[in-house]
Amino acid sequence: MKRHILILSLIIAILSFASCKKFLEEQSQTDIIPRNAEDLNQLLVGNAYVASGIAVERSLRLIDDDITQDGFLLSDANSARFGSYTWQPEGRVVADDIPGANAWASRYPQIMACNLVLQYSGKVSGTTAEIENVEGQAYLLRAYHYFMLVNYFGKPYTDRLSNPEQDLAVPIMLDGNLSLEGKPRNTVAEVYTQILSDLEKGILLLERSGKNNNLFRISHVGGYLLASRVYLNMGNWPKAIEAATNVLNRKSTLMDLSSWGAVNQNTKPIVELQNIETIWGHGDVSVIPRSGEDTNYRLSDGLLSIFEPGDLRTTVYIANKRSIKRTIASGLAKVGQAFRVSEALLNRAEAYAQLNKLGQSNNGQLALNDLNTLRKKRFTTASYQDLTSTGADDLLQKCALEKRREFFDEEAHRWFDLRRSGMPEIKHVFYPNNAQSVTYTLKERDPAYLLQIPMSILNLNPKLVPNPLPAVRQGQ
Template sequence: MRKYITIVSLCLSVFLMSCDNYLDLVPKGESVLNTTDDYLGLVESMASEYPTGDFWYFSGDATWPYKNEIENYKYPLRSIAFLWDETEGLRQQHTVTSELYSKCYSRIANYNIVVENVNDAEGPLADKKLAMAQAKAMRAYNYFILVNTFAKPYVKETAATDNGIIIHKKFDLENESKQYSVQEVYDFIMEDLNAAIPDLPEKPLNEFRPSLAFGWALKAKVHLYKGELDSALNAGLEVLKSTYHKLWDMRPMYYDVVAELPFMDFMSTGWDSYAIHPKADPENLLYQFCNNDNGEPFPFWIRKETLDLFDKQNDLRYKTCISYSTPNRPTGESGARMFGSIQVKWNCGGMRLSEVYLIVAECYARLNDPVNAMKYLNEMYKYRVKNGTPELTAADADEALKQVRNERKRELMFTYNGFFDMRRFSVQLNETFTRTYINEAGETKELTLKPGSPLYVWPFPQNAMETSNLIQNTK
């Protein structure tokens, strides 16, 4: 018997603002799912919008060009994140948490429909297996984002009792939601990935659908966040076997331009016409926007402390993507510069192959193998710098880990990884972070963020708290 699934609004306008159900179905039209192609299209529906821009202020990647707005809490969550303000952190709410929360659960609703119903669709068995695998991989990814935003970082000794997030295992508007533990959420993520990986394709139809390499990459990432270094390393090495995904080599682009226009070697502004990295580049294991395709992270401003991590003469990311000739804004932090390219699709919300090299390098460093750590780190680094730039070096495992972490800050700035890295290093390495900020009055403030800070857990949206039995994890 053929099963027809009717979806309200062309791509399921299920806008989750509560944890109790999938909430308001907005009747803007109807779409009937009948064939496997329909379900495969649903896998990538709402492919954009992981609104995590405020994470960039937390991690120090970004700065706001108006100090008075930061200090006067014009945008409360942004100020709390940037100033690491624990006194305000538990009292403020902001729409960005609602947006990220609702968009992730809206996508999860789509994936649940695919998982539950694709086997009844018209179409080849191979397509049904593909749709099932890609839906589960994407469901795992969205739960990974949610648990690392709204729950405590994973700690083996307490994960089974730490309150996590709600898991919707099925698309059921009647079922009462349940808040699972952090351990249970991670177990469900891994269950989905293990089921998905055998049927994920080496090369997906497009960059918005997960590949086999993405499945292994997310698995490596999950193990890394749990502190399971050997398993993370093995999964990461599986990714590097891909015959389709390749690192983006920035050097040909750079040298082709300089050969024609030698003066460009001395410029950053003006590179926008030449520094092109499309969404479909095979370095992207999965491409996802942060808010929409508006050129993000342009026009975000980068803090001087992050800029100083770059080799400004030789690093091609700096030369082609940082507008260092743009005048500083007197209302902002001294030395800050703007991300200067809208044609370099930075993939703020997805995963890139370069991240896997960094995962592998970090695992080797933390497993006391600095030689292999630097081998994989430099394998990636060489594609980001001018020919002849000296390799990164490390005398021991500690220095190797420092080099890896600096490269993570460079390569993965303006993604969610900066915030997530701080969360996991605070528990895995018991790390305290510090930041210097010179306020509008010219006073130097030393900011400190200690392990266990409530700021590492972002509050559930107010609407979710009011319409469910959630326990707020920031308390």
């Protein structure tokens, strides 16, 4: 079985960097065909989950407004960090690590692994529950990878000046017999339609299988949480509420920071499987840079200023103006990202607040209830006070601030939220030397709010229309 999976993994790796005609053309190659549900399970683990060594979002943490450079770094003017931090186009820096450069090359092989599992799931041995469980995981993982890709390379679904039925996103690939050549980009709407289809199938299969996956594996609860994200990005507020409620009906326990005890970034970080809020832990911590690790970047003053007195996140999540949500010790097997229960509350609160703004005023208090449920677990008992609202816009602002406080430095949440809230202007201060500072500006609705499809990918497939290329960005 291990031999089967190793060869399948090799094929996926090869196809991610080169074109292909057909996979498994000769059925006589029996040693590369999965035989049972466990073979498919191992194929998912090794190739469809965000695995160790794949730094899909290494540079994304440097492009939002939650990060700032803390001072002069000798190497930064020629580094990938500079290119990401100052929103430069590809080729502006020595290192080819612009935001999104490795996302395309990493996520499509993971999608291919999902496709292969679904292609072979009806041809392998195993119980109905085993096969449905692995199929359900494959559908949900494919939905997750496409959700990330469409938000990297496509315009926001709800952007007032865009049209999801026409705007280009990424190619949809749904089988294992793939060629990366000659495949055009699908529209934003088409990708979201595929995501919703995969979510519906995956959730149904995982619930029906009755198998309890461990936290390293995505479950139907994780599927509902992802659905709440997707519907929030689509502006479908009732469906976002329904999906988030499905999460909270199945798992609603929140960590209480007032009883957290002594903070230790390595033995009990926030992003970990042992956190009682964790629904799904994924990725490897070693390939996701933390604020300040090997660099001189820290959390921005804009982020730090929104925390209120008594908010325990300022000590449990932050130290020395840097995130301490993840372990930094080498040799510890810790996840790099996680789906958490608190997101379900925040997604539902925003959806309620959006309905409130549309005139359904009974939803305003429901939004406040969700925000306060979370905040009670984040403040000292002496300092906690229920939030109140002065109006619909004020309530939406409170939802946005709470999301920013809770999920900075996790899963590109802030970048995606900035995109769908109008793509506002961002300024980053850069230090070219010890005596000078230069300000770089990402303008409102800047072309750099869409990541560039890497030139290496465009050269392989001339049918891929590139996103608008930002000019070389000059500091002021």
